[in-house]
Amino acid sequence: MSRTAATLPASLAVDLDGLRLPTPVLAASGCFNTGREMSQLVDLKRMGGIVTKSVTLRPRKGLTVPRMAETPSGMLNAIGLQNVGVEEFISREASWIEHAGVPVLVSIAGTSVEEYSRVTVMVRDIPGVVGIEANISCPNVERRGEVFACFPDQAAEVVGAMSRLTRLPVFAKLTADVTNIVEVAEACIRAGAHGLSLINTVLGMAIDTETFRPKLGAVTGGLSGPAIRPIAVRCVYQVSSALPGVPIMGIGGVASADDAIQLMLAGASAVQVGTANFFEPDATVVVAEGIAEYLARKGLSRPADIVGRGGIQHVDA
């Protein structure tokens, strides 16, 4: 696991239309908390950023076990947004976030525009918070498959309200489980979102054939891991083609630099690593170093040089 930092380009820094990050590789929401546990295994200062586990207005106890099922090249989860609620989050995590030495984006989830708005107001002034991710696409909520991100008008309402309440950049996290993701993305940007996080887990299900029972306590859950990477690349590509210049964070099955580079070539300015953190706690750092080596090999000087260069101009979206 030894690496030669000396051979890498000077800077991996990226600028997502004003949101500056030290590397283009962040930890995705729900896979890193605020970095406190993982700091024992990872040098957080070498990460591009951390997107916190989603925070809601009130505490949520989450769903019944089993909450996870491993599937080929992926895993299903149904946690149900378990979290202590925004008040407790602030009292436990604010000081940690301030001193973590890594940019933090707070992920916010909720069931109404008012909930999203109130949490936005409560977290916007935490020192060290550089942005907000609007989780309007978590599949593990009461109304499965009917999340805000399934409807352009509802997505726009939530994201618009949040964006008006803070100067921080707001990224709308969208689901691929829609007929036309571009339509939802356009609605979010028109409503004032700074950028987009693409994609959340994909709604899935697995059944135990011995017991005739679903493998998840909540029956259905969100699929993550390399199994969904091509879906993420496709979504980033479609959205970035339709909305050139809009900052996109690519998410979905990133475990290696090559995975991240695919998302960047498709149009993502940065990527988030989720499931891979579970088996490789250093994944965000390893992927960033791999990107640097790739850039050096290609004779390019910065990550922005590859964003959106994946043949988009030749293909009719």
Place this chain on the structure above:
Amino acid sequence: MIRRGCEVLSLRQTGAYWSITLVAPEIAEEARPGQFVEVAVPRGREFLLRRPFSIHQASRRGGWAGTIEIVLDVIGPGTAWASELKPHDTVDVIGPLGRPFQLPRGAVPSLLVGGGYGAAPLHFLAEELRRRGKPVNMIAGARDHERVFKPVEGKRLSDLIVITTEDGSMGERGRVTDVLPALLERTRSRVVYACGPNAMLRAVAEQCLAAKIPCQVAVEELMACGLGVCWTCAVPLVARDGKGWWNVRACVEGPVFNGARIWWERWLGDAARRPDEKSDQASPDPAMAKETVPP
């Protein structure tokens, strides 16, 4: 928690189980009974997640100094891979993880109850208790004699050991809970430690509650990370004052819990299919209880 590439020193079959000795001096130094390690499966497989294994032995002195031993039952692709490891292979290990068993104050006798290879971490605990001059008694139960974990070793570690098998092929026919109440009385044990299938832990915890004996159980719940970040391994724990409950992580707040504080019915019950909100007395908030109702 430490992450190291660890050399496989040996791999042995013991009854129905596999035991793997790893060279892991830093982890061995820190490890305490009840804790576990997360072992990474090599890349390029279609299953991705690390596998958690409880620590059977951590040797700080003597011929095995600087090693840890884990025990596994081949139950899926990850454990099948682990059972095919060879000496000198290197595996990526994170540990020690989780909260260990709390040792009793004074020289009070303990009763250790192991089901199947759940006895593995209890052997580590027995060593630590004996080293401190605390009497150790043991019940080792399993389906059949092949699945009674290291019975000879168990005997060496205990003042008194009772073995139970469901088919009667070794020791007494029956389950650990058939002999537990009598053995509690006979050994005058003041604390019970248990590890094994969750249904067994529940039965043991209920017997201990009835006998007013404190009981620490090391639980097993599916984990994606084992590091505290994925929130997969949720165990419902009732608040100390009995009012309210919360899902805690088996990997960080556990895997060792006070058996009296686990809300067994909710955890092991079929709540996802038949939400029994009548039994939800500990939840003051109906909105939160509603979260467990499937769509």
